[in-house]
Amino acid sequence: MDILRFITAGSVDDGKSTLIGRLLYDSKSIMIDQLTAIQQQTKHKAVGEIDLALLTDGLRAEREQGITIDVAYKYFSTPKRKFIIADAPGHIQYTRNMITGASNANLIIVLIDARNGVVEQTRRHSLIASILKIPHVVVAVNKMDMVGYAEDVFNNIMIDYAVVAEKLGLKNVTYIPISALKGDNIVEKSTAMSWYDGSSLLSFLENVPVRNDVNLSVTRFPVQYVIRPQGETLHDYRGYAGKLISGILKVGDAVSVLPQGINTHIASIEHNGKNVEEAFAPQSIIVHLADDVDVSRGNVIVPVQQQPLSDKAFSSMICWMDTKPLQIGNRYWLQLNSTLVKCIVTNINYVLNVDSLTKQEHIDKIQLNEIASITLKTATPLVYDKYESLPVNGAAILIDEATNVTVGACMIQ
Structure with a gap:
């Protein structure tokens, strides 16, 4: 069987962890001892039902605050396919964690709370999906049970998100109305939304093509x-x-x-x-x-007939992951696959405004979790392809020379 790697993303409390818990629970991919432990922990929260979010929110801080901080990975399989799920944080300050989890994803599930519609984090995560060129996007409109399973609410969110998708150049976008808490359209089709004529989420995940995501025409x-x-x-x-x-x-x-x-x-x-x-x-x-x-x-x-680019100076999109700002003149190690080379930041071209999806120029520094375009110069020629044409040979990281900490995720332009 092939493997589908996908990530869930959305704003805080959109139900990402509950959705993954529902997928694992309804597909019978939870061990008995795991289920027993979750049932015991749920009793202390006096919810009345099993708190499926506990399956992925493993850190103590996450459980106390009811949010996802780290990227939680879960694995399950059906007779048709194996799955690796990354549950990404919803808070703005954990954007760096989200981009780490999304870096190897074949598909992203963007959760939208049916009550709130498209919000800033929806645009931020969609922007990251666009920059990373994730091949498939599923817009899961969650908590449909809280809006009376209204078709017009779902349709209005589709219209709003289509504007964002067009601006970002997102393709292969699929819209599915769900309720992670109640299980509607997760594994089985919901009887509460007879107006929806698409497949359930799991059925879609089982059948979405992934083999073509490996580039077999350009050899590196x-x-x-x-x-x-x-x-x-x-x-x-x-x-x-x-x-x-x-x-x-x-x-x-x-x-x-x-x-x-x-x-x-x-x-x-x-x-x-x-x-x-x-x-x-x-x-x-x-x-x-x-x-x-x-x-x-x-x-x-x-x-010989498929030469990549080779240069000492090039531009790159970057998601900045360090509390210390990136500034012109800073020096780092650049790692692309097995190549490690010293580099210097020669220019900050622009920073992307997530709200308006516009470019802000004449910026002197890049702060934590900001997404920007920069120009780098390396000590020796770097052999690369543009990320847009061949992501596996255009994705790099910046490493702090003093601490060896990864401080930036780069997509070479």
């Missing part, structure tokens, strides 16, 4: 490790190990080693301890080249 192989046993039996062995992040490699292919620009051929490929004629993303493989060339960690092997 970042070298993670050079294997040189230098033993008596493997004296001349030299293999380049790593993950084929996109595309297909075949024995005999003419390739370039970048950034050196050295051309050679693929002599052999190993996968899972066996020689194979070809490999495809996202397999982890060992590549052997026909010529003895100088290859090290961070180099990228690509087909």
Whole structure:
């Protein structure tokens, strides 16, 4: 079975944790001891029903405040598909946690409280989905039971969100009216909303296509490790190990080693301890080249006819994750796949205003959780693709030189 990685996002108290709990509960993916513990904890809250949000809100601070702070990951499966769920924080100050959870998602569920409609956090999370190029967006209008399952409420929210989606360039947007608390349209179709003719949320998640999300047309192989046993039996062995992040490699292919620009051929490929004629993303493989060339960690092997970009200066969208502001002239480590290089911030192009979705220029610093466009200059040429065309080779992080803390998530433009 294939795996669907998805994230839930929305404003505070929109019901993200309850929705995940309902999916796990109704799909019978909760262990008996887990269910017993939740039932006992629910009694102390005097809710009267099982508090399904406790399945994901694991931190003590989260349970005391009734909010999600960290990104909680849960796993479950149905006969059709396996799922990895990331429950992202709703508060503005935890935007950095949300973007971390969304970085590998195939799909995002944007929850909207039917009583409140589209709010600032809806736009913020949709903006992040747009920047990260998440292929599929589900707008789940939650708490329909609190508005009497009214069709016009759902339709008005669809109209409002369609404006946001158009501004952000979001495609493949699906709208589903739900009640996470009552279970309406979560696993089974709701009888309370006969006017809705779409599928339930779980049915949609089971059938949404994900195989096409892996790019097999553009080949990129970042070298993670050079294997040189230098033993008596493997004296001349030299293999380049790593993950084929996109595309297909075949024995005999003419390739370039970048950034050196050295051309050679693929002599052999190993996968899972066996020689194979070809490999495809996202397999982890060992590549052997026909010529003895100088290859090290961070180099990228690509087909001769599919050259990526290589430059010392480029622009990038960034979500700033540090309490210390980003300013022009700051120096960081930039990591893109296995490449680690020193860089300097040469310009802040603009900061995105989440409310109006407009660009604010002439900014001298970027604060925690702000999303902006910056220009970077690296010490050596960086081999990359624009995030929009190939996300796996255009997503990078900035690392503080002094503390080794990840301070920014970059999407190269």
